[in-house]
Amino acid sequence: MTTSGERNYGGASASARATKRRSSLLDVALTAMADNRWRSATVASLCAETRLNKRYFYESFDDLDQLASAAIESVAAEVGSAAIGSYLATIGSTLDEQAHGAVAAVVDVLGADRRKALVLLGGVPTAAGQEDKRRAAIAGLTVVLVEHARSIHDVELERDSLAATAPAFVIGGTAQAILSWVNGDLAVNREQLIDDVTALWLALGRSAADIARSRIDDVSG
Structure with a gap:
């Protein structure tokens, strides 16, 4: 019964x-x-x-704070899932294709619903508790990018501070670019935004790896 x-x-x-x-x-x-x-x-x-x-x-x-935190977490989870799903689908492809797919996945989630970009990326003010949750969500995405960078650029990058600094810089710049785009301040279409952000990801990743190896060689020498 x-x-x-x-x-x-x-x-x-x-x-x-x-x-x-x-x-x-x-x-x-x-x-x-x-x-x-x-x-x-x-x-x-x-x-x-x-x-x-x-x-x-x-x-x-239990209260409004818990609801706000859950809303931020749900957007972060959607973005993370899209990025990881894209990466898994492009394993075996070139680095350029992997990066392009990941950027496209993130842009499509946040661009399809402007609210998600504003709430997750800091486009609107929130209470202190939600700001902490937002930072934690962005930090989680940064960790994913750090791990991907290590797998691409060899473990040598782990020995240099750029292993953490470069991905954080990339995430921050990507967030601002997407915010400017959804707010209409960045006059490019979806395809151009994805191409531009991908190019910057790749350029910074390769430069960071080269600088890290140069530093390691200087110390070793």
């Missing part, structure tokens, strides 16, 4: 309905943050936008 919480309504299970309600709350939170309305948002106002009873908010989140 099933309990009332396990019954299907309209063909959807209780867990499926809860997941849908959670997604709706994440969506309105993303909109509120992107519109710079987050600091005035309340549980009641967000629930009104989603046409949900407040009890459904607390079904998924």
